Amino acid sequence: xxxxxxxxxxxxxxxxxxQRIAIIGYGSQGRAHAQNL
Numbered sequence: 001x002x003x004x005x006x007x008x009x010x011x012x013x014x015x016x017x018x019q020r021i022a023i024i025g026y027g028s029q030g031r032a033h034a035q036n037l
Contacts, residue, residue: 023034
């Protein structure tokens with residue numbers, strides 16, 4: 001089984017610029033993960 005690893009060079013920073021997004025956390029670490037984004 002192969003996995004895909006994404007790095008900073010793979011993303012387009014402007015892809016969500018100016019848009020409203022929602023982050024849904026799960027479990028005890030949900031809030032911490034959202035704050036790190």
